[in-house]
Amino acid sequence: MSNLNKLDFTALEVSGRNYLKWVQDVKLHLTAKNLRPAIEEATDKPVGEAEKATAMIFIRRHIHDALQTEYLAEEDPRALWVALADRFDHQKDIFLPEARHDWQHLRFQDFKSVNEYNSEVCRIRSLLKFCNETLTEEDLLEKTYSTFSASNIVLQQQYRAQKFTKFSDLISVLLLAEKQNQLLMKNHQARPTGATDYDDGTRAMTGGSRNAFVELPACVIMVGIWVKDMTDGRKLDVMSLVSEDQHED
Structure with a gap:
């Protein structure tokens, strides 16, 4: 439809396929505009002609062009509402x-x-x-x-x-x-399992050798770690241990 960008919600289709959602949208918008009584059964408080006309314009703007033509002679919003319900409520x-x-x-x-x-x-x-x-x-x-x-x-x-x-x-x-x-x-x-961003730093710490920590999990990062020699209670720097291993090799 040419005026789709001006609508508050999707217009009622000729087939009535979206009738149930359309009914809820109309009710909510008319309530927000204080026009809900215009489509409801008559009450002790009559609805003014201006309110009826505004509600009618709103409803007609949100139905398909073919439906607008079919119900062109309808001037009362309540009558149009009932007519559409009789036609599509069987959905x-x-x-x-x-x-x-x-x-x-x-x-x-x-x-x-x-x-x-x-x-x-x-x-x-x-x-x-x-x-x-x-x-x-x-x-x-x-x-x-x-x-x-x-x-x-x-x-x-x-x-x-x-x-x-x-x-x-x-x-x-x-x-x-x-x-x-x-x-x-x-x-x-x-990145693949085992790959790490700390490879360069590790090689620098071990003098270029990558074998020093080969037995360690890839997620372990050793920074300033001290290990305890359980045989005599001495504390050794891990870098000293690495250096000794390299000399032994």
Whole structure:
């Protein structure tokens, strides 16, 4: 649509596919503008003509051009609201089987990231709620636990043992674990195992020889280390030990 950049949210499509979300958007915006009574049943406090006109302009601007033409003769926002509801409210009956199917086949192990899984859960949960079906926190937690990958059975048991009561708390822990794993992999891939930025310094300390510390783990950095000779209690400088080893060679 040509005026898409001027809209507050996506306009109602001709097919009504986005009707449920559109209804919520319209209600929220009209409430913020103090125009919500214009689309509700008559109350003791009548709605002024100016408010009705403003609400009508807002609604018409957020429906497809074809719908604008079809309901061109409609001048009352309440009447237009009811007409659109009669036409598209059956979308609940259409979306409900789809939402149930998506929920039944949802598996945590099928998603590449925790965020993708969480987004899909929120989408399905919202759709079911629109269709007057509610997923409890226990439902969401059990769905997540029971669809871990088979290779993560122990990990799943550990999360279950934490006895989370809120799905959002479990997701927060999973997101933190995912981020830590990503940082671990980045550190691992930064350079091959055994490689270190301290090679030049080590060679300088050992007189150019790299064999002096060959038995030490790559992550160990020896700076000013003193070792104790357990035979006679003497303290020896580690550099002296290295020097002696080289003379023996």
